[in-house]
Amino acid sequence: MKELNEEEFARLLAQQLKEDGTGTDIDKDSVIYRELFSVLADDPVGLRNPGLADAVVAQISASEEKADVRKYNLAIAALLVVWILATYFTMNYISPSTLRSAFDFIGVYKWLFAFIILSFVIIQLADKSLVKNKLAGPD
Amino acid sequence: MQNEEEIIFRIVNGDLAAFKILVTQYEKLVSHMVGRLVQNREDAQDVSQEVFIKVYRHLHTFRFQSKLSTWIAQIAYVSAINHLKKNSRKNSLTDDITDFEHCYKTMENPETILLKKSHSEFINQQIALLPVQFRTVLTLFHLNEFSYLEIEEITGMPEGTIKSYLFRARKLLKEKLELYIKYQR
Numbered sequence: 117m118k119e120l121n122e123e124e125f126a127r128l129l130a131q132q133l134k135e136d137g138t139g140t141d142i143d144k145d146s147v148i149y150r151e152l153f154s155v156l157a158d159d160p161v162g163l164r165n166p167g168l169a170d171a172v173v174a175q176i177s178a179s180e181e182k183a184d185v186r187k188y189n190l191a192i193a194a195l196l197v198v199w200i201l202a203t204y205f206t207m208n209y210i211s212p213s214t215l216r217s218a219f220d221f222i223g224v225y226k227w228l229f230a231f232i233i234l235s236f237v238i239i240q241l242a243d244k245s246l247v248k249n250k251l252a253g254p255d
Numbered sequence: 256m257q258n259e260e261e262i263i264f265r266i267v268n269g270d271l272a273a274f275k276i277l278v279t280q281y282e283k284l285v286s287h288m289v290g291r292l293v294q295n296r297e298d299a300q301d302v303s304q305e306v307f308i309k310v311y312r313h314l315h316t317f318r319f320q321s322k323l324s325t326w327i328a329q330i331a332y333v334s335a336i337n338h339l340k341k342n343s344r345k346n347s348l349t350d351d352i353t354d355f356e357h358c359y360k361t362m363e364n365p366e367t368i369l370l371k372k373s374h375s376e377f378i379n380q381q382i383a384l385l386p387v388q389f390r391t392v393l394t395l396f397h398l399n400e401f402s403y404l405e406i407e408e409i410t411g412m413p414e415g416t417i418k419s420y421l422f423r424a425r426k427l428l429k430e431k432l433e434l435y436i437k438y439q440r
Contacts, residue, residue, distance in 0.1 A: 148433050152425065155378040156397035159283070162379065163290030165303055169278040172307040173271050179308075 259323055267315045278307050284324060284399055285331045291394040292335035294383055302338050306331045321408060328399065329409045332391065339387060374432065381431045389424035392417050 206215045222229055265273035285303050293299040309330050317326055382390060391410060395401045396417075403414050410417070 145429070148429050148436065149425075151374055151436075152378065152429050152432055153397070155375045156393060156425075156428075158375055159398070160287070160290075160375075160379050162296075163286050163299075165282060165286040165290070165300055168282045168286065168300070168303055168307070169275050172278050172304050172311075173275050175304060176271060176274070176308060176311055 260319070263314060263317065263323070266311065274311055277310075281324065281327050282307075284328060287394055287398050288328055288331040289335045291382070291390045291398075292332075292387060293338050298338065298342075302334050303331075306334045309334065322405070324399075325401070325405050325408055328395065328401070328405075332409050336387070374435070377435050378428060378432060381428055385424055385427070388412070388420050389427075392420045393424050396421055 203215075206218070262273050262277055266277060282303075285306050286299075289302045289306065290296075290299045293302050306327070310327055313330075317323065382393060385393070392406060392412075395406045395409060396403075401409065403417055406412070406417050407414050412420075
């Protein structure tokens with residue numbers, strides 16, 4: 117709210133009356149202008165927007181979470197594409213024997229690969245299903 | 256109390272708690288600005304949220320060449336004007352102000368005026384009837400305490416135009432208030 121002091125008010129009023137050109141009835145006009153300036157500087161109740169800060173922060177958090185999910189999905193999709201392309205090129209341009217040796221390698225370390233895949237799946241499931249707790253404290 | 260630069264630094268680094276402080280600090284400015292321009296309450300709330308989201312997304316581009324309040328008010332002004340342009344069938348931004356001034360003087364009869372409860376309520380209702388340009392300068396100057404130069408920076412209107420709009424808006428409101436007081440007696 118803009119609280120006009122006497123000096124500011126006098127300046128604005130003088131300016132308004134001068135520009136208005138109807139300064140003959142200065143007393144009457146000054147009362148009305150004083151009232152008008154006071155109302156114009158008042159905080160209008162109807163324009164308040166309670167809960168705006170919370171709403172904005174909630175909206176930003178939600179959109180950031182969505183962006184993270186989108187990035188993650190894109191990374192998985194990119195990995196899949198790379199894997200498919202690598203398989204395609206290996207089969208067609210390198211040699212079936214190289215591909216076979218790659219699969220043999222996986223066969224030798226199958227438990228290690230199974231462990232990696234299982235860990236990945238468990239981490240993803242836990243991330244989705246567990247509730248994130250935040251310690252209460254001053255922001 | 257933390258200084259503005261520190262809060263901005265924290266926000267740019269993704270600190271939402273710091274951003275909440277900033278929103279609390281400037282929500283009055285944005286609500287006044289948007290509320291006076293976009294008169295539908297629900298739309299005004301949506302536009303206010305949109306303004307702060309833009310502030311959050313673009314705060315890293317703020318170079319401290321102006322006051323943060325001026326920068327935020329500029330975003331609020333542009334967002335509100337864009338919203339009005341989208342709904343321009345209802346709110347014409349290109350209305351002839353001279354024609355408006357003529358119509359405005361005869362817009363309400365004394366009986367209707369007397370139904371209003373207080374000077375404040377009456378004036379606020381009269382402000383809502385003014386053209387966007389008048390509402391903008393009145394709000395920025397009287398309610399948000401911006402100087403002519405800052406209003407020029409926010410709206411892009413030349414200083415002379417701002418002064419002229421302020422003068423004409425005050426004159427129209429003064430005439431309405433005068434009439435209102437006359438009928439009250």
